[in-house]
Structure formats: structure tokens, C-alpha cells
Amino acid sequence: MTMQALLRRHGVVLGLAVLVLVLPLVLPSNFYFRIATLTFIFALAVLGLNLVMGYAGQVSLGHGGFFGIGAYAVAVGPTHFGIPVWAALPLGALLAGLLAFLIGRPILKLKGHYLAVATLGMGILIAMVFTNEAQFTGGPDGMSVPRLVLFGWSARGPVTWYWISGVSLVGAAWLAMNLIDSPTGRAFRAIHDSEPASGVLGVNVARYKLIAFVLSAVFAAVAGAYLALYDGGVTPRTAEFLRSIEFVTMAVLGGLGSVIGSVVGAAFLTILPQVLTVFHDYEHVVLGLLIILFMMFLRDGIVPTLARLIFRRRP
């Protein structure tokens, strides 16, 4: 591997680690810690979505559902089945991965718009289960989530969750970067550019689409569990259709096929609505307009477009 590639790979993880370490020095209040924490949590889910969308090139409009499975796992598991919270979290991730495997097998044969609609239906179905199975989930009102307690230490508050989500995000970015530069990651990217050529070279296209889908579901479920644990509660809105759309928007806006782009996209859609509250009633209009403008002028997403501009100008 060349020096440049080495730097590019570790640069991303290192840069992210530095950001997580330095940010607390400038965050003035708990409110800002909350925004940063939410950004990290959503970035975690978007990073997973980027594996399947940005790298393997398969669209999913249903990842809100996997996010919800993670969130409800830490609520339902401890409340109804006496599973400790620390065990419910990985169990939820496992469940989301298993479901992605079972649903992904048939629907990943579909392409483009058809796959989009199938994943959309999947997400809506999962959200419906959360709303309708009221005896387990509390129905539309949702339910409360017990605190995560590790070795007698209870995780609560924005600062604690800032560190948990921040360290997890750096870890997830490290895993993603490792994967991208491995036979599995190369298979993902090859499928994105040409399925016939991938197949001819021995890549089992169906298998690698499924691997990307399952991995991304696990990322989303962990993120969902974090949000539920941090908020201390969960409602069907956690997993609703709009959540899936939000993830896709974050991934596309930040940059498909870019790990840093996932974080930037998540930050953009988490921070901006807070900033835009100065516009009062027109908040959503301005947000929509900004998204359109960004997509028009930074077509490949914020991070890839800017990266290209910077590197091209270099002598």
C-alpha cells in the first residue's frame, strides 16, 4: 500500500477521533452536547446505510425499521423479558441482522426503484408492528427505557452519551474503513459499478449484497438502541418512515461512498434545524431549500465534491 493510501485510510479514523476528543473543549453547554451526541448516533446509522447504498450501490428506504428494532430491543427486552440492558443491546443488533438476512434474501434480487419500494414497505411494516403490538410496545405512546448500567455505573446525561456515541462512531468508522479496503469491500464497490463483471470475476453478487444489507442493519440497530437509552424512552416515531428518509438524505447529502460524508450529512441535518429556528414559521421551507441547493451545487454530496475541488487545485 502506498503512503498516500495509508494516510487516507488512517487519516479518516484519526481525524474523527481528534474531533471527538477536542469538541468537548468548545461545547459551551449540555444543549450542545446533546446536539453532538445526536449527530454521532445518527452518523452511526448513516455510516451503516452508506455501506449498502454508497459502496454496494443498493438503495434502502427502510433503515428506520432496523433503527427501531435496536431501540425497542433495549425497551422491550428488559421490561418484558427481564433481559439486562447491556445484553438487550447486542441482542437487538443480532435480531436486526437476522431480519435483514431473511428479508434481504428475496428483495435484494430487485433493482433500483423496485428495491426502493420493497425496502420502503419493509420499514413501514416494522413501524406498524411497534404501533400495533401495544401489550409489548406501549402502542403509539411508546414506552420508557431503563438506564444502561455497567458495573454499577449508570450511563445518563448528554456528556456521558457524548463519549459513548463518539467512541462508538470512531470504532464504527475504523471497521468501515477496514472493510472497504478488503476483498469484501472491493466486492461491494465492484457490484456497484458492474454486476456482470463482478460475477464473471467470481464475486457472488447476491451474497455480497446480503452481507452489506445485514451489516448496515446491525449499525442502524446499535444506533437506535443508543438513542432509546439516551432519551430514556421510545415511541413508534423513532422508527417511522420519515426516519428512513432522513437517513437516506443524510447519506446522499454528506456523500455516498464517503465515511466522513456520513458524519457530515448527519451533522448537517441535526444541527441545521436548530440553527434555522430563527426563521420561525419558515424553518422547514429554508431547510428544504438548502437541501435542494446543496444537491444542485455539490452534486456528489458535500464531502466528495469538496474533496475533489481541494485536490484538483493542488499543484
Next chain:
Amino acid sequence: MSLLSVRDIGIEFGGVTALSGVSLDVGPAEIFAIIGPNGAGKTTLFNIISGLYVPKKGRVELRGEDVTRYPVHRLSELGLSRTFQNLQIFFRMTAAENVMVGRHLHEKRGVLPHLFALPSTKKQNAETRAKAEELLAFVGLKGISEQTAGNLPYGALKRLEIARALASEPEVLLLDEPAAGCNAVETAEIDEIIQKIAARGVAVVLVEHDMRLVMKISHRIHVLESGRTLAEGSAQEVRRNPKVIAAYLGKHAGEEAAHA
């Protein structure tokens, strides 16, 4: 024994017969060309051999094993690889990474070691990259390995496809118009590359419109017209065959050649 054997292949698209009764055999170290006018079914035949289409009739055998209905990726395991006429490059990946994908079946494919970048994965990555660099040099693309494939010129992409196909270490290599769009110098280079590949014992099956190249390097030539076999033989035999001359130059010329 022949490495690749095609038996009585027939396929139709929407009721129109694209291929009918086509059979051929290719052995180790042989350069076997398939020629014919546009629409003769050359690329269709390639797509059947490489598993992208399933024929309505007949079968394809690799070393005697019937592979007609095998999924595409299984054929690579059995030693078949190909390039594409309308380039199928992984254009967002670097040149080296394109070739590295070709090593897929020679790599360990456990996802967990890849996620955690275990030492074994890193070592394997380095080996795969070295092999890719070697193949890029073999096809005359030294020094471009870190460039994004999408930015490379057409002639380079043609050779990149050959390097990528070779990375899987095939016994049978299908080349779909390797010299299309190349200038005389590039064609001469590709000519040399093909001969070197065959000299290693690979059965090379070639679809090509550049007749000078075909006549020069092919051991045997199979002529298709309208989905049927017109003739098969050495360059000399095919060149003298009145039916072939008729197909290429018109019926009248064919009659003249028959009288000559």
C-alpha cells in the same frame, strides 16, 4: 481434451433466433477466433459461454463438466474469465483495485477478519496488490495503478480489462473485441499480449473485427453468420472458403472465388 466445449447451442430473443446449432471446441494454448458480420451472434455466444445468458438448446462444457446452467460466479471457479466489448470497468475504483477484484477467488473471504483488518487480511491485501501491479505491468499499464479507472483513456481500459480477467488465473479466456478502438501501435501491443497469454497454456477465445489481427494470431477461426456456423478452420482455409467470401464481400464475389 478440449478445455472449452460448446455443443449445439441455440437461443432466441422474442421469437427471433439469435443462435442455432453452434458447436466448437477449444484446447489449451490455442487462440481461437470467432468472426462474422455485425449481428451474427458473436457476443451472444460469449454471453452464453460466460453464463450471463442461458441457452434454449445445447450445452457448454468446461473440462468436460456441463456448466450450462451454473450461476455466473461459479464459472470463474472452474477457470473461465472474460472481457467485455462495451467496457464493464469498475470506474470508481483505482486501476489496481480493478485488478484486485479479479483475485477475489484466490483470497480468504471471511467478513470478520476483514472488518478488524487482522494481520492475515493485511498480508493478503499486500499480496493481492503485488499481483495486480505485476499484471498491470504485463499488459503495459505500469505506473497508473493509483489512478481512478474512470479517468483512464479507452485504450488503457481495454488492457485493464485483460489484466483484470487474467487476475483470476483462468484456463479459458474470452476476449470480446480487445482491439476495438485501438490504434495500430496499441493493436500490435494487444496482439503480443494475447500470444503471451496463450503461450502460458490458456485457451484464448477471441471475437474481433480487425481481420489483420485475427488472421495473424489465430490458430483456428470460426465464422458465424446470422446465428449459424458458416465455416471453421485455419486462417488459410477460412480465407479461401467461398461461403465466407460471399458473406463478407457479397454473393457475386463468392461465386467468382469458387470458379477461381
